[in-house]
Amino acid sequence: MGAGSSSTTTEETKPQETHIHSYTEKVTKEATCTEPGTKTFTCDCGKSYTEEIPVTGHVYTDKITKEATCAEPGVVNYTCECGDTYEEELPVIDHEKGAVKTTKEATCTEMGERTVYCKYCGEAMHTETIEAYGHTEGAAVVEKEATMFTKGLLVTRCEECGEILHSEEISVRMQNWYIIGGIAVVVLVGVVVVLVKKRRG
Numbered sequence: 001m002g003a004g005s006s007s008t009t010t011e012e013t014k015p016q017e018t019h020i021h022s023y024t025e026k027v028t029k030e031a032t033c034t035e036p037g038t039k040t041f042t043c044d045c046g047k048s049y050t051e052e053i054p055v056t057g058h059v060y061t062d063k064i065t066k067e068a069t070c071a072e073p074g075v076v077n078y079t080c081e082c083g084d085t086y087e088e089e090l091p092v093i094d095h096e097k098g099a100v101k102t103t104k105e106a107t108c109t110e111m112g113e114r115t116v117y118c119k120y121c122g123e124a125m126h127t128e129t130i131e132a133y134g135h136t137e138g139a140a141v142v143e144k145e146a147t148m149f150t151k152g153l154l155v156t157r158c159e160e161c162g163e164i165l166h167s168e169e170i171s172v173r174m175q176n177w178y179i180i181g182g183i184a185v186v187v188l189v190g191v192v193v194v195l196v197k198k199r200r201g
Helices: 174-200
Strands: 023-029 037-043 048-053 060-066 074-080 085-090 097-104 112-118 124-130 141-144 152-157 164-170
Touching (some): 023 048, 060 085, 097 124
Antiparallel strands (some): 023 037, 037 048, 097 112, 112 124, 141 152, 152 164
């Protein structure tokens, strides 16, 4: 090379490699029913970012602390794990059938009555009718004996109240008249025989 000439050296530039992030997520703060949590995403290269985890909201467990009755409302308590709590009123309930007591006995001719009471407060709810159960027929009884001159009476009464259910007349005793008539005939025949004997004598 001649004097005054210069030489240049060129260096090749290598292209830079493009990095693709690969993130691993991790919950770094758990969300609660009142506060949000945090989720962190981290790449091997050290770059990271976070996302918020929304609050979970209260999860309540209910418990009846006072039963409702037909006279008073009840109370139900709601409690969250975080300690938050509130109460609600349970409405009064209807009367419920409890004891039944007979206040008037039925008879064979008259209806009875029974009262139904509420099993919670003991208040009388309503009354019910007990139907009359009807007469119970007893055995027929001769209440008046028949004689030669008067008729008798055969009566059937109710065993419960004694009311006459039906009656039947008993005819006069005609057989007594037959006996008396027979005796009279025998006596009359005897008298006739005696008179005849006297005349012949």
